[in-house]
Amino acid sequence: MNDPRAKRLLKAWETPKGWRYWSAVNNSEVGLWYTLTAFAFFLFGGVLALIMRVQLALPDNHWLTPDQYNQIFTMHGSVMMFLFAVPILEAISIMLLPEMLGSRDLPFPRLSAYGYWCFLIGGVFVCASLFFGVGPRGGWFMYPPMTTEYQEGIGPDIWLLGLSFIEIASIAAAVELIVGVLKCRPPGMRLNLIPLYAWYILVVAVMILFAFPPLIAGDLLMELERAMDWPFFDVERGGDPMLWQHLFWIFGHPEVYIVFLPSIALVAMIIPTFARTPMAGYGWIVLAAVGTGFLSFGLWVHHMFTTGLPGISIGIFSAASQAVAIPTGVQIFCFIATLLVGRVQRKVCLKFVLAGLATFIIGGLTGVMVAIAPFDYQAHDTYFIVGHLHYVLIGGTIFPIVAGFYYYYPFVTGKRLSERLGNIAFWLMLIGFNVAFFPMHLAGLTGMPRRVHTFPGGMGFELPNLISSIGAFGLGAGFVVLLWDVFRPKGNHPYVPRNVWNAGTLEWSGQVPDHPWGIRSIPIIETRYPLWEQENLMAEIDAGQFYLADAEEGRRETLVTSAVDAELIQCLRVPGPSFLPFWAAVFTGGVFIFSTYHWWMLAGCCSVLSFATIVTWMWTGTAEIPEKETKPVGLGQSLPLYVSGPAAVGWWAMFITMLGDMTAFISLVFGYFFYWTVHEDFPPAHWNGEPVVGAGSLWPLVSVGLGAVAWFAVVMARRWNHNDFILGFYASSSLAVAAALASGVALVWGPYSNGMDPTVHVYSSTTGVLVLWSFVHLILGATMLLYCMARRLFGKMDAEHDADIVNVTLAWHFLLLTVAITGSVLALFPWVA
Amino acid sequence: MSERVNRQAVPLHEHERLRPMRMRLWWIAISPTVWAIHFLASYITAAIWCEKMMAGNLRPLQFSVAIYTAIALPAIGWVGWASYRNFRRGDPPVPYDFDDPTDRTHFLGFTAFLLSVLSVVATLFTALVFVLIGSCD
Numbered sequence: 024m025n026d027p028r029a030k031r032l033l034k035a036w037e038t039p040k041g042w043r044y045w046s047a048v049n050n051s052e053v054g055l056w057y058t059l060t061a062f063a064f065f066l067f068g069g070v071l072a073l074i075m076r077v078q079l080a081l082p083d084n085h086w087l088t089p090d091q092y093n094q095i096f097t098m099h100g101s102v103m104m105f106l107f108a109v110p111i112l113e114a115i116s117i118m119l120l121p122e123m124l125g126s127r128d129l130p131f132p133r134l135s136a137y138g139y140w141c142f143l144i145g146g147v148f149v150c151a152s153l154f155f156g157v158g159p160r161g162g163w164f165m166y167p168p169m170t171t172e173y174q175e176g177i178g179p180d181i182w183l184l185g186l187s188f189i190e191i192a193s194i195a196a197a198v199e200l201i202v203g204v205l206k207c208r209p210p211g212m213r214l215n216l217i218p219l220y221a222w223y224i225l226v227v228a229v230m231i232l233f234a235f236p237p238l239i240a241g242d243l244l245m246e247l248e249r250a251m252d253w254p255f256f257d258v259e260r261g262g263d264p265m266l267w268q269h270l271f272w273i274f275g276h277p278e279v280y281i282v283f284l285p286s287i288a289l290v291a292m293i294i295p296t297f298a299r300t301p302m303a304g305y306g307w308i309v310l311a312a313v314g315t316g317f318l319s320f321g322l323w324v325h326h327m328f329t330t331g332l333p334g335i336s337i338g339i340f341s342a343a344s345q346a347v348a349i350p351t352g353v354q355i356f357c358f359i360a361t362l363l364v365g366r367v368q369r370k371v372c373l374k375f376v377l378a379g380l381a382t383f384i385i386g387g388l389t390g391v392m393v394a395i396a397p398f399d400y401q402a403h404d405t406y407f408i409v410g411h412l413h414y415v416l417i418g419g420t421i422f423p424i425v426a427g428f429y430y431y432y433p434f435v436t437g438k439r440l441s442e443r444l445g446n447i448a449f450w451l452m453l454i455g456f457n458v459a460f461f462p463m464h465l466a467g468l469t470g471m472p473r474r475v476h477t478f479p480g481g482m483g484f485e486l487p488n489l490i491s492s493i494g495a496f497g498l499g500a501g502f503v504v505l506l507w508d509v510f511r512p513k514g515n516h517p518y519v520p521r522n523v524w525n526a527g528t529l530e531w532s533g534q535v536p537d538h539p540w541g542i543r544s545i546p547i548i549e550t551r552y553p554l555w556e557q558e559n560l561m562a563e564i565d566a567g568q569f570y571l572a573d574a575e576e577g578r579r580e581t582l583v584t585s586a587v588d589a590e591l592i593q594c595l596r597v598p599g600p601s602f603l604p605f606w607a608a609v610f611t612g613g614v615f616i617f618s619t620y621h622w623w624m625l626a627g628c629c630s631v632l633s634f635a636t637i638v639t640w641m642w643t644g645t646a647e648i649p650e651k652e653t654k655p656v657g658l659g660q661s662l663p664l665y666v667s668g669p670a671a672v673g674w675w676a677m678f679i680t681m682l683g684d685m686t687a688f689i690s691l692v693f694g695y696f697f698y699w700t701v702h703e704d705f706p707p708a709h710w711n712g713e714p715v716v717g718a719g720s721l722w723p724l725v726s727v728g729l730g731a732v733a734w735f736a737v738v739m740a741r742r743w744n745h746n747d748f749i750l751g752f753y754a755s756s757s758l759a760v761a762a763a764l765a766s767g768v769a770l771v772w773g774p775y776s777n778g779m780d781p782t783v784h785v786y787s788s789t790t791g792v793l794v795l796w797s798f799v800h801l802i803l804g805a806t807m808l809l810y811c812m813a814r815r816l817f818g819k820m821d822a823e824h825d826a827d828i829v830n831v832t833l834a835w836h837f838l839l840l841t842v843a844i845t846g847s848v849l850a851l852f853p854w855v856a
Numbered sequence: 857m858s859e860r861v862n863r864q865a866v867p868l869h870e871h872e873r874l875r876p877m878r879m880r881l882w883w884i885a886i887s888p889t890v891w892a893i894h895f896l897a898s899y900i901t902a903a904i905w906c907e908k909m910m911a912g913n914l915r916p917l918q919f920s921v922a923i924y925t926a927i928a929l930p931a932i933g934w935v936g937w938a939s940y941r942n943f944r945r946g947d948p949p950v951p952y953d954f955d956d957p958t959d960r961t962h963f964l965g966f967t968a969f970l971l972s973v974l975s976v977v978a979t980l981f982t983a984l985v986f987v988l989i990g991s992c993d
């Protein structure tokens with residue numbers, strides 16, 4: 024620590040003190056808050072589960088009212104899925120990934136912080152509804168028409184808006200993690216060398232990007248129905264509740280793998296360490312991760328086998344559900360093979376891994392059973408399914424996460440968890456779990472339905488339910504032991520030695536206690552297990568012999584490398600502590616929360632404030648023009664400080680965000696065509712005696728034309744900016760703004776001039792939602808251009824430093840596609856049909 | 857330190873010359889994407905056919921899925937074969953499991969090959985449904 028370079032580096036990465044601590048944006052702080060918050064929600068969901076088990080312990084029990092029970096089981100499912108399973112894996116990844124990749128931080132630290140605050144605010148809001156007796160009651164899948172017609176109160180709105188808000192935070196984290204894995208690896212860490220964890224996270228983040236937007240689209244449709252009476256799911260006006268089921272399960276099945284794969288990723292880190300040997304079959308595991316990621320999107324209808332779909336559709340999805348067992352099996356064989364060749368150390372951590380795998384295999388087998396449609400007809404909506412899904416989720420997700428707690432606890436705190444308490448917790452959880460959930464299969468096969476607040480005696484349900492309830496408390500007791508061990512004060516415990524498990528991956532290179540700089544210097548990586556296979560690596564890292572050992576300008580910096588070969592590209596300056604993400608999240612939260620109560624004035628104020636905060640954040644924190652073009656980063660290398668285009672992290676973030684945005688849009692278009700397939704004649708001329716009108720043909724096509732003009736002007740603005748033809752840049756940008764706004768107006772003018780009433784028939788309301796979506800996007804596109812013009816005006820963008828306009832152009836490619844699809848579908852499809 | 861960088865650079869150069877094609881990350885996604893398109897096309901065709909045509913006659917539906925399959929399988933097969941050739945260059949032993957830094961084309965080729973095999977199986981699964989199930993109900 025006498026090295027002046029190290030002192031400067033430490034100063035740059037110092038964690039803020041006092042109340043300013045909460046302005047931290049570094050991955051280690053945000054990741055830790057995120058993990059603890061998600062864990063707190065897990066405990067909340069667990070308590071809800073115990074309350075349900077108390078209620079179901081005895082027949083004809085009236086301790087809870089049906090209404091209370093409905094709120095509790097809905098919240099249990101929603102909390103576990105949306106507030107625990109997905110967030111904790113993002114949390115752990117935010118905390119660990121940069122350390123595994125020898126990176127100082129993720130590329131967009133403030134985005135992580137924003138995501139965290141959104142998650143906290145949204146989660147507390149959704150959970151709190153339970154204490155006021157207004158919680159959602161429709162199950163974690165919120166099927167309409169129950170949630171649109173048969174339930175009073177704001178419960179469904181809380182669910183829809185509160186969780187959409189959190190889903191947006193999840194997508195933000197996904198963007199961060201994809202760019203992190205692809206662009207922030209240490210030099211030399213080619214694609215075949217990255218830690219398996221990073222492969223899994225890459226796959227999962229991409230899955231989030233394609234799975235969450237359909238649900239957000241569904242949320243939008245349902246909220247429009249609830250708030251404005253647009254009849255998307257109302258059969259009497261041509262709607263169809265099945266569309267919700269499709270959108271929900273296009274999200275819902277991949278979701279299972281979204282929570283399962285990152286847990287398996289933890290397993291893939293733990294097994295080699297305790298087997299003392301590299302993972303067998305690296306390529307096979309990558310195959311399994313990527314293959315599962317793809318195939319899991321072809322399974323959604325297996326949740327809808329009993330909805331009366333054509334037998335042939337059921338067959339297709341049944342086949343895909345069997346196919347996904349192949350990659351899943353492959354990775355489990357790789358794990359078993361590694362354990363067999365290695366010299367296994369019996370630690371609590373590994374016991375949880377093994378228990379997880381065994382439990383998951385059982386759950387997987389019952390899964391293959393229910394993937395066979397005739398069996399599913401019998402088991403559907405019974406406790407057999409409850410048993411199956413808990414074997415999958417607790418075996419596949421929770422046991423590995425507990426293993427991860429044992430494994431990474433020393434990494435976070437420098438202390439270790441007790442093996443003795445760990446063994447107690449392990450046996451309590453394992454036995455409690457099986458006692459709780461195995462009898463559910465039997466209760467289900469006997470015929471006990473799910474989601475009932477009580478059951479009559481004398482039908483053979485008493486015994487399995489009583490046993491389940493006893494087991495549930497055993498499982499709960501196991502978690503109490505774990506909780507005690509995690510949080511009991513360990514002030515007098517000694518620090519663990521460095522790299523306590525003698526692991527091979529880079530996250531264990533940190534000193535104990537660790538410094539906030541992530542890593543002393545960013546090494547060159549040549550192997551999959553650098554700490555095992557690269558001699559003297561730790562000493563050389565410590566001595567600052569590699570890259571970025573110094574922070575001469577006192578700035579936070581990390582390396583950006585190429586996606587496949589990890590060749591050096593840029594020295595990226597990442598932003599430091601700030602309260603902006605916090606306020607941005609508070610105001611965005613306000614928009615969603617006030618909308619729930621239809622307090623439109625307050626919601627409007629919040630959206631203005633959140634917009635202002637986000638623009639301030641972008642203006643001050645992104646695409647900053649550096650004081651010099653390049654800087655030496657060590658080992659005789661010099662790297663640029665500013666990069667634009669496909670080499671830059673910002674470009675990737677924009678590209679990925681727009682992919683997610685497109686997915687949501689395509690889901691809405693899917694809805695349009697879905698209604699076409701279910702109706703004899705679509706669009707109908709009359710409905711209930713009233714004429715049904717849409718957007719007509721002229722104005723949508725005019726809108727496409729104007730959109731194309733705007734797009735072309737944007738492309739020219741980028742070129743002229745690059746050629747330093749300033750007048751051309753401003754003229755072209757202004758033209759683009761005008762054309763974008765005109766395109767939006769034309770799009771709205773079509774249905775408006777036709778006198779379209781979106782509440783008459785679903786044809787009008789789907790037209791309405793496509794128009795609304797494109798209109799908002801055009802406004803957004805215009806705003807982005809105004810932002811670029813202001814950047815240029817204030818000297819924050821010039822011919823060389825053009826990342827802003829390059830990224831906005833990229834977004835405009837997608838905008839043009841959105842407008843073109845909207846306009847041509849609205850204008851032309853009624854003719855075709 | 858700089859010596860280490862050089863050690864790594866030289867064999868890499870040799871290897872680059874051996875490559876028949878530029879291997880990129882998206883290469884491994886092609887085969888599963890073909891599966892996904894085949895899957896969606898089959899599903900959508902079946903859904904529309906069963907909703908709109910109402911006919912007991914499934915021959916045209918089976919015929920279209922046969923065409924989709926006849927396009928998809930050779931496409932996946934070609935990717936798999938090209939990946940396999942790429943991977944076998946320099947004859948690495950099977951099952952391949954090395955972490956040589958110069959080996960990333962082998963790795964990408966190998967993974968793309970495995971994913972192609974998986975995609976062929978999954979595509980056949982989909983196609984078989986249309987052979988085995990002869991009605992919409």
Ligand SMILES: [Cu+2]
Pocket residue numbers: 275276279322323325326
């Ligand atoms: Cu599923």
